Amino acid sequence: MNKWNLITNYCIWKMKNIAAKQIPLASSGACYQIDGYSFIIDSKYELQFNKLISLYQNCTKHSLKIKLLTLLASLSIISLFTTTNENITFTNKLKEIVEDTIDSHTTTNSFANIDMQLTENIVKTADNLARTIETRNAEIKSNQRKYDSLIELNCYDLNIDIQTKNKIITLTNQIVEMDRDNFETFYQEKLLTKLDSAESLQTILDYLQSKIGTKGKKEIKELKDIVTKMANRKNRVYYDIPVYDLDFQDFIYETATFYDVPYRIPFVIAELESGGSWKSNGVLSNGNYGLTQINWYNLDYIEKNYGYKEIEVQNDPYINMECCIRLLHDKFLPASHYDSNNINYEEVFGIYNRWVLWQDYPEAIEYAENAINLLNTKYSGDFVVQDKEDTLTLELTQK
Secondary structure (H helix, E strand, O other): OOHHHHHHHHHHHHHHHHHHOOOOOOOOOEEEEEOOEEEEEOHHHHHHHHHHHHHHHHOOOHHHHHHHHHHHHHHHHHHHOOOOOOOHHHHHHHHHHHHHHHHHOOOOOOOOOOOHHHHHHHHHHHHHHHHHHHHHHHHHHHHHHHHHHHHHHHHHHOOOOHHHHHHHHHHHHHHHHHOHHHHHHHHHHHHOOOOOHHHHHHHHHHHHHHHOOHHHHHHHHHHHHHHHHHHHHHOOOOOOOOOOOHHHHHHHHHHHHHOOOOOHHHHHHHHHHOOOOOOOOOOEEOOEEOOOOEEHHHHHHHHHHOOOOHHHHHHOHHHHHHHHHHHHHHHHHHHOOOOOOOOOHHHHHHHHHHHHHHHHOHHHHHHHHHHHHHHHOOOOOOOOOOOHHHHHHHHHHHO
């Protein structure tokens, strides 16, 4: 094989090598098949490339076709390589070589003026391009690891599940691929400031939301909601209760907070009314309904003011708990002369069990005593919980 063949094969190999390194191609790029070789050409070089193809197709000498094939491969290398500041000198030089060759031989099949110096320039330029690509790729990989590590650490801190973490990383990688330099600036200016884990992830997701298409915005919102939920969980007390997952505890906490009800009260009520099993959902016992055993007397009030029917109060634990909390806010706390700065818990639980004359009933007194005992032990506020990691795994399995 003569030196021209070697140079041609080298240039074509280099072209494939560069393409294998996932150098971004222009969206307007086109692929040509010529005598078994594939060439990817950006539209801005298409005119020059077509001129070379025309010369190649009209050429009858094998040795000259080899030289033209080398130039086609060289032009494809230019097209494959993005025009960033660090490589523009190389791409311009190679472009000049190709253009000079085209201009000199537009009307002839003679390539006598294409000497070895020209081919050495092509090979040298291809080498320089490859080295620049290696440096750039090393920088890209380093930055990518940096971004991924930040997301992984933040997700670990918030106990976010692996599936959600991987979604955030994948979406971030997609945006970085399209907007690499701007994302690095964003990273330096926004993410290296003193942000906690939730703020850092929300900042990243805000950036992704500003860049992603309409179809992806729903997924971003879902991810932001998960981050918010897990950030809230990090600062909450969770209790070791059977049957229900952390989502249900979140619901109790958030509903109670919204209606200005001390959140430990509905936990204690559900514990007492279910005998500690938390399995009273669906149960109708002596005119008392569902998880918190709401008395039948309240059903008309619930339907009129909350819009829920008897069967919903009995069988839906979320509705039952919401009604319990709202009844505490509307009726039982006011009846106990509730003061958020000085709560008479015994009065609250006694009234919940037997209304305002609860002290006349031994069972109501016992109920209030048991409630206070639970408040001071299991639901004291500093008696944390379930293993959150195991619970999260269970939640994912159920979904």
